[in-house]
Amino acid sequence: MYDGGGTARKVDRGRERPGCPVTRAEDGTWRVHDHAVARALLRGPGTVQAGLGVETVEKLPRRIRRPVLYRDGPEHREHRRQTARFFTPRRVDEHYRDLMVRIAEEQLASLRAAGGARLADLAFELAIGVVSEVIGLRYGRPGIRRRLERFFPEEFGEPGLTSVRGLYWLGRQNANWLRIHLADVRPAIRAHRRREHDDLISHLIGEGCSDAEILGECLTFAAAGMVTTREFVSLAAWHLFTDAGLLDHYRSADESGRLAVLQEILRLEPVVGRLRRRAVSALELPTDDGPLAVRPGEVVELHLDDTNTDPRAVGRDPLCVRPGRAMESGAGPAGLSFGDGPHRCPGAHIALLETDVFLSRLFALDGIRMTAPPRVSFKDVIGGYEIRGLTVGLPPGAVRSGPGPGSAR
Numbered sequence: 001m002y003d004g005g006g007t008a009r010k011v012d013r014g015r016e017r018p019g020c021p022v023t024r025a026e027d028g029t030w031r032v033h034d035h036a037v038a039r040a041l042l043r044g045p046g047t048v049q050a051g052l053g054v055e056t057v058e059k060l061p062r063r064i065r066r067p068v069l070y071r072d073g074p075e076h077r078e079h080r081r082q083t084a085r086f087f088t089p090r091r092v093d094e095h096y097r098d099l100m101v102r103i104a105e106e107q108l109a110s111l112r113a114a115g116g117a118r119l120a121d122l123a124f125e126l127a128i129g130v131v132s133e134v135i136g137l138r139y140g141r142p143g144i145r146r147r148l149e150r151f152f153p154e155e156f157g158e159p160g161l162t163s164v165r166g167l168y169w170l171g172r173q174n175a176n177w178l179r180i181h182l183a184d185v186r187p188a189i190r191a192h193r194r195r196e197h198d199d200l201i202s203h204l205i206g207e208g209c210s211d212a213e214i215l216g217e218c219l220t221f222a223a224a225g226m227v228t229t230r231e232f233v234s235l236a237a238w239h240l241f242t243d244a245g246l247l248d249h250y251r252s253a254d255e256s257g258r259l260a261v262l263q264e265i266l267r268l269e270p271v272v273g274r275l276r277r278r279a280v281s282a283l284e285l286p287t288d289d290g291p292l293a294v295r296p297g298e299v300v301e302l303h304l305d306d307t308n309t310d311p312r313a314v315g316r317d318p319l320c321v322r323p324g325r326a327m328e329s330g331a332g333p334a335g336l337s338f339g340d341g342p343h344r345c346p347g348a349h350i351a352l353l354e355t356d357v358f359l360s361r362l363f364a365l366d367g368i369r370m371t372a373p374p375r376v377s378f379k380d381v382i383g384g385y386e387i388r389g390l391t392v393g394l395p396p397g398a399v400r401s402g403p404g405p406g407s408a409r
Helices: 035-043 073-087 089-114 119-135 144-151 164-194 200-206 211-241 244-252 255-268 348-362
Strands: 022-024 030-032 047-050 116-118 274-279 283-285 292-294 299-303 369-372 375-379 384-388 391-393
Touching (some): 089 348, 116 119, 211 244
Antiparallel strands (some): 022 030
C-alpha cells in the first residue's frame, strides 16, 4: 500500500488554506473553505448557478433554451434524469471503453513514431475523440482541435460593448462560434436528422431544440469534458513522473486501484478550483461559531482546493497523496472536484476511465520519461490551472513492454 510522502501538491495557488470555514471578500462574496458547508450548499435548495458566463446567458430571450449548466430547479433535474443514461458506468464500459483504447493507442503510436510529444496535445486528442462520441460530433470537418483551441484560448478577455478589448473579444468569440457551428455541429445535426443515433444530439433534436440551442449544449459539454480532462491527464502524469513510489503503486495496481490513485490526485488538485452560487432565498451557512446569514442575491464562492483538504473531511495529511484514504463525513474519494448535488459532473466516470486508459498505457512504454517539465498558468475566473510544456519522450527503438494493465476490462 502506497502511503504517500511529504507535501505533494504541484499547483501552488499562492495562498494558505484559511483557518476559518467561511470568509468574506471585500466585494461581499462569501467564500467557503469547509467541506461540510460546501457540500450542504451544493446539495440544498436556495441557490442557482453563478459565474461561468451565467450573467450573459441570462440576458438571452426566454424563448431560447439554456444549456444544462445554466439551468436550475425542476427543468434542470428533468434534463439530467433524461440524459443520465449516457453517463452510467455500465454504458461507459460497454460503449466507450473500446473507443478510449483505440484513441489512446493511436496517440501512443504517434509518440513512438516521433520519439516524443507534448502531453497536452496527446491528451486533448483523446478527450476530443471520447466526448465527440458521447455528444454525437462524428461528422465534422478535420480540424476540430484547432477550432476548440480558438474557442477556449489560454487568455480570456471580458465581453462587453464599453471597450475596444471587450468588442474584440466579443467579435472573436462570435467568429469562433460560427466556425464550430458550420464545421462540426451543423453536419452532425443534419446526419442525426437523417438517422437517429443513441447520443446527446439525437436526444436534443427529439426535444425540439434549435440548431443554436444544440450548439450551446455541445460547447458546454466540450468545455466540461474535453478541456478539463486535458489538464487532468497532464497533471496526473506530472505526479506519476516525479513520485517513483506512486508510479510503482499505480503500475502494479488493478484498474480499481489505479482509479483510486487518480481520484486522490484530483482531490488534491481539482481542475476547477472554484464554484459560484447565487442565493435566491435567505440561507444560513453553518459554522462552529454559529450560522452565517446569506441574503438573497448574494454570491457564495466555494474554494474546492480548500474544501478538498479539510482535515475533518479527508483525514490526516490532507496535502499528501494517499490513495484509498479513509474519508470522513461521507466525502467521496475525489472530494468535491466533480461538484455535488444536482450539478455534479455527469461525466465523472468517463473522465477518470479515459485518463486511466491513456496513462496506464503511457507508463507501460519502455523508457518513457518526462523530457521537459511543465509550466503552470491559471484561469482566475474558475480558479483553474493549465499545464503546458510537459513533454514526454522515448529512447530510440523503444517498444511497448506489453499489453498494458489498462487493456483488461
